[in-house]
Amino acid sequence: MSAAPQKARAGAEKIDVIVSAVVPLNELVTRFEFTRADDKAFPPFSAGAHTVVEMRDGDRLRLNPYSLMSDPADSSLYAISVRRDDAGRGGSLFMHRSVKVGDRMKISYPVNLFPLDLRGRKHVFLAGGIGITPFMAMIAHLERMGGAWELHYACRNEALGTYVDQLTSRYPNKVHVYFDDRNQAIALEDLLDGQPLGTHVYVCGPKGMIDWVHATAAAHGWPDENVHSEEFLAPQPGKPFEVRLCRSDITIQVGESESLLEAMERCGVDAPFLCRGGACGQCETDVIEADGTFVHRDHWLDDEDHTSGKKIMPCVSRFVGKSLVLDR
Amino acid sequence: MTKFQFPESIRSRPVYGTLEPRPGKAHLMIADAEGAEALLDLATREARLFAQGHIIYIPKTTGETYTQRLRDLGPAQFHVGPTYEASVPRIRRVLSDAHMGLQVYLAGTEGLMGQAQNEAMQAGIPHSAIQTEHRGSVARRMQCVHCKGITEDVVTDPFVCSHCGLNLFVRDHYSRRLAAFQGVCIDAEDPGNLPDPVELYT
Numbered sequence: 001m002s003a004a005p006q007k008a009r010a011g012a013e014k015i016d017v018i019v020s021a022v023v024p025l026n027e028l029v030t031r032f033e034f035t036r037a038d039d040k041a042f043p044p045f046s047a048g049a050h051t052v053v054e055m056r057d058g059d060r061l062r063l064n065p066y067s068l069m070s071d072p073a074d075s076s077l078y079a080i081s082v083r084r085d086d087a088g089r090g091g092s093l094f095m096h097r098s099v100k101v102g103d104r105m106k107i108s109y110p111v112n113l114f115p116l117d118l119r120g121r122k123h124v125f126l127a128g129g130i131g132i133t134p135f136m137a138m139i140a141h142l143e144r145m146g147g148a149w150e151l152h153y154a155c156r157n158e159a160l161g162t163y164v165d166q167l168t169s170r171y172p173n174k175v176h177v178y179f180d181d182r183n184q185a186i187a188l189e190d191l192l193d194g195q196p197l198g199t200h201v202y203v204c205g206p207k208g209m210i211d212w213v214h215a216t217a218a219a220h221g222w223p224d225e226n227v228h229s230e231e232f233l234a235p236q237p238g239k240p241f242e243v244r245l246c247r248s249d250i251t252i253q254v255g256e257s258e259s260l261l262e263a264m265e266r267c268g269v270d271a272p273f274l275c276r277g278g279a280c281g282q283c284e285t286d287v288i289e290a291d292g293t294f295v296h297r298d299h300w301l302d303d304e305d306h307t308s309g310k311k312i313m314p315c316v317s318r319f320v321g322k323s324l325v326l327d328r
Numbered sequence: 329m330t331k332f333q334f335p336e337s338i339r340s341r342p343v344y345g346t347l348e349p350r351p352g353k354a355h356l357m358i359a360d361a362e363g364a365e366a367l368l369d370l371a372t373r374e375a376r377l378f379a380q381g382h383i384i385y386i387p388k389t390t391g392e393t394y395t396q397r398l399r400d401l402g403p404a405q406f407h408v409g410p411t412y413e414a415s416v417p418r419i420r421r422v423l424s425d426a427h428m429g430l431q432v433y434l435a436g437t438e439g440l441m442g443q444a445q446n447e448a449m450q451a452g453i454p455h456s457a458i459q460t461e462h463r464g465s466v467a468r469r470m471q472c473v474h475c476k477g478i479t480e481d482v483v484t485d486p487f488v489c490s491h492c493g494l495n496l497f498v499r500d501h502y503s504r505r506l507a508a509f510q511g512v513c514i515d516a517e518d519p520g521n522l523p524d525p526v527e528l529y530t
Binding site: 119120121192193194195196197198199218219220221222223224225226 | 453
């Protein structure tokens with residue numbers, strides 16, 4: 001047991017904030033800026049960090065992670081940019097439709113699962129769509145410390161090119177934009193070729209793009225340690241199932257459109273979590289007994305863990321079968 | 329047999345593997361003495377690596393035993409140096425000109441692998457991405473924790489620091505930055521009262 005004070009509840013500590021600005025950027029993306037309700041300075045964050053935003057949507061509590069995209073040196077505000085997902089579970093729609101300037105909200109302390117490796121000699125950023133957000137903070141950080149960077153940013157079209165104008169006017173020689181509707185694409189192989197020793201590449205975007213960058217870099221002899229990625233998964237709906245939580249001594253029902261983690265929270269179980277997107281590993285839970293098949297969707301457990309049937313990440317993974325008993 | 333299986337030890341102690349061919353744009357291979365055998369074994373698994381390979385080899389006491397066989401692998405560049413120290417400027421130049429996609433293979437004694445790994449790390453390659461394979465002598469590069477002097481090729485425990493003359497105990501505590509194990513005075517409380525030196529790993 002460490003000497004550090006133990007947290008009373010799961011997840012990162014919360015900050016009470018007031019929505020200070022709601023800035024629509026294009027048809028799909030809106031920026032939300034927060035100031036602290038107590039007028040103190042925000043805790044400093046490292047570029048690449050995210051915050052988990054608490055949304056009180058009627059009697060439903062939604063918790064969604066968003067990358068902090070404001071300048072890490074500015075402790076007076078935190079900003080996130082949210083892409084509206086009409087087919088999603090409703091968190092982004094709630095942000096777009098219901099959150100207004102002056103609203104009080106709770107957001108978590110920043111957590112960084114996608115940090116810059118500051119030993120790097122050069123940083124190459126590859127963004128796909130809304131994946132631009134963590135790079136906004138990373139660029140601000142590297143500009144201040146004089147770090148070498150370049151950005152390759154793929155967008156669907158000019159109208160949906162979030163922050164394209166701002167980036168290209170500020171950093172015309174470092175920002176390269178590719179529009180799908182003009183058949184422009186990142187020439188990844190050429191880009192990886194000839195980078196100086198000690199270059200790190202960071203990718204944030206859809207899963208296909210992340211896999212493509214990892215596979216291409218590995219084929220070009222890049223060490224895994226130099227290739228960084230972040231993808232938050234949203235929990236996918238699935239068949240309802242029943243779970244016995246033996247430490248809490250209750251049996252709960254996981255509904256079709258909620259995650260196992262959300263069902264535990266709804267039933268008053270204080271389960272650990274941080275990212276809620278299958279990336280951080282915080283919610284890892286031991287399986288005591290299972291008769292059925294797991295639907296693992298996380299990036300945290302390795303293949304061996306997935307096939308062992310001994311562990312599950314309740315934030316994104318589900319279960320199909322007769323019975324499941326967890327150590328929680 | 330030039331392979332030696334080091335017994336399991338503390339976390340600090342480096343663990344070496346077996347060189348395996350990896351995809352890359354260029355391949356830098358640095359070896360000393362019997363480390364040549366690891367490169368010859370690597371060639372049996374993927375001979376084509378050597379067309380984009382640069383071998384820097386320090387034969388030490390093996391003389392001409394391996395040099396012709398290494399040359400026959402057909403590396404793009406082949407350099408035989410008298411000592412590791414003499415090859416350092418060449419290693420630094422190669423690394424400063426290198427790009428991402430370079431693979432580094434180190435083979436031979438711990439002193440050579442540790443120091444060459446340090447050069448590659450300083451050039452920006454993560455230590456975990458640098459391959460190593462131990463061959464030959466189990467001699468160690470030791471740092472005296474008292475005077476900070478380095479004694480090369482230590483084969484007995486305890487040994488005498490070549491700088492300050494203290495009797496030093498050979499520890500498994502290793503520094504990647506110094507590429508050396510730590511040697512600690514063994515008779516500080518009762519000078520002169522020390523065990524007979526024994527050869528390492530006997």
